[in-house]
Amino acid sequence: MKKKIIILLFVIALGIFAFFRFQEDTWLCVDGEWVKHGNPSAPMPETGCGETAKPITPTGPVTIPTTEANIIVDIPIADAQVSSPLKVTGKARVFENQFSYRLKDSNGNIFAEGSAYANAPDMGQFGTFEISIPFSTTSNKGILEVYDNSPKDGAVIDKVTVPLNFKTTTLDAITETSTVKVYFMNNKYDPKITCEKVFPVERTVPKTQSIAKAAIEELLKGPTDNDRYLQYTTQLNDGVTLNKLTIVDGVAKADFSKKLEEGVGGSCRVGLIRRQIEETLKQFDTVKSVVISIEGRTEYILQP
Secondary structure (H helix, E strand, C coil): CHHHHHHHHHHHHHHHHHHHHHCCCEEEEECCEEEEECCCCCCCCCCCCCCCCCCCCCCCCCCCCCCCCCEEEEECCCCEEECCCEEEEEEECCHHHEEEEEEEECCCCEEEEEEEECECCCCCCCEEEEEEECCCCCCCEEEEEEEEECCCCCCEEEEEEEEEEECCCCHHHHHCEEEEEEEEEECCCCCCCCCCCCEEEEEEEECCCCHHHHHHHHHHHCCCHHHHHCCEECCCCCCCCEEEEEEECCEEEEEECHHHHCCCCCHHHHHHHHHHHHHHHHCCCCCCEEEEEECCECCCCCCC
16 A cells, blocks of 8 residues: 555656646747747747637738639730731630620720620630721720620620720721731641641731732731731741732742842741742632742742
């Protein structure tokens, strides 16, 4: 019996020692505040203490969740210089796939507006769209607005605003135009860079009987700001001019200035220059083959 009492006293003494030993250097919760006890090596707890604990204020950056836009305009890009008709492309996720657009001048006056549809596979999903907006304005600057209307009260929602620079035009010029294609490279569509593939981009030109000549002249202007934004590039030198273009019995003969071959080398670049010119001309039914010349020469031009 005496031995059991001694053991019990020893255990009690050991417990008292451990309590004071391990509580010596720690943090204690006193009246809702963390208070040092001794010299604790651990930092003050970040959690609150007691029912009256003060909230902890975050010290790092806070990310606020954002809602994905329901209308996205890819082109035109902001501050692009545009002419009539204005081409607008992008994607939308809107009620019944229908949305609206309008053009405003620098004074806020609307001079073109309408509605369009997104090619969405199902409700609640994104669909691509492409709009061609004819316009006439005397203002050099303005904005494009693409927006949706609330089915509940008709209020404008999901509005995208794109500032633009306008090439002023007239209504006569709007009705007397044609659309042609010019061909450029695009590594997004040809990631293996095959040196063989070129891709069409549309241009609007004044209506003319020399439509093939107009297409080549547009090709020689190179990619626009919008084209470059979409990764289109050209292999033709700046400053190349078309001397003459004839189409006889399905053969298009295109003669260019010396600038066409200036500093040009490598089979890849030479091949792509030819492809750009040939495909731009072959879009027309009257052209079956293309002969390229430089200042009248057809031999030893555009050598690799």
